[in-house]
Amino acid sequence: MASWTETVLCESLGLRPGERVLIMADAPLAEAAEALAAAAGEAGAGRVARFALPEPRAGLQLVPRGLAAAAGGADVLVCLRSDLDLAREDAPVRAARGALRQAGRGRLAVLAQVDLAVLEATLEHGLAEVERRAEELAGRMRAAAGAHLTAPGGTDLRLSWAGRPVLAETGRLQEPGSAGNLPPGEAYVAPHEARADGRLVVDVALGDIPLDGPVALTFRQGRVVEVAGGKAAAELRRRLGDDPWAWTIGEFGLGANPHVAPCDRVSLAEKALGTAHVALGGNRAFGGRNPAPTHYDCVIAAPAVRYLDA
DSSP: OOOOOHHHIIIOOOOOOOOEEEEEEEEEGHHHHHHHHHHHTTTTTEEEEEEOOOOSSSSOOOTTTTTHHHHHOOOOOEEEEESTTTTSSSSHHHHHHHHHHHHHHOEEEEEEEEHHHHHHHTTTTTTHHHHHHHHHHHHHHHHHHHHEEOTTOOOEEEEEEETTTTTEEOOOOOOTOOOOESSSOEEOOOOTTTOOEEEEOSSSEEETBBBBSSSEEETTTTEEEEESHHHHHHHHHHHHTOGGGGBBBBEEEEEBBBTSSSSSSSSHTBTTTEEEEEEEEOOOGGTTOOOOOOEEEEEESEEEEEEEEO
């Protein structure tokens, strides 16, 4: 069984001797960052740099001095965040991503809403099984034109993705310029933005909004026309605001990772085997036409998926 650091550096990012490594971490993950830096040194990395990430906050945010230059010069970048705040821009991570894109050669892994126990439990098994399951699910989705999604919580939703690319998130991030999330494990697609109808009852996770009970979303021609629930539903309405694209379907995905348990941390929950998620908002990065700047993953438990032919 591999250590979680070996899975991240070697199996996922393909660290080679002499490559430069940049590790960004917030304060709760300082110990994990230290372990990762030590493992990179033992694996033969060249320079290993570490940056402490400030907590995301509203208003002006400071990017640590030298971060963008270090990110642009790194071959392997790892970002460790203990939390997720979708309502605030993460300026340091945005700066690092921008430098990575401009350089066009580094590889980036982002690990959000994690702690040391989660890193060990979800990554010490390596990537092979998750990769196989994600590819199998993606294969089923590619053979279909859409799906009828139901669940014990009350979900009854039909959606279509005919002609859209179906992707498998396997955790393999070894091509120049590649970036992705760890732990991995999903098959996903950008559905047609005007072809989702029915009801989605969110009962596992709703972006970074704490669930105080199920939230029911009613879709009509791809757009949410009604949100029912308690405080979480009210907060979602507030965040989506008056941008019609923010209320429009952006993603359908199925979790493929047997080492992740369904939980209220959306970055993990959407990967858990036995869950499905439907997102509202932007999807241009993976084949859709929704330009919204927001993206809220809505995760449900125990879905039944009936694939639809063209």
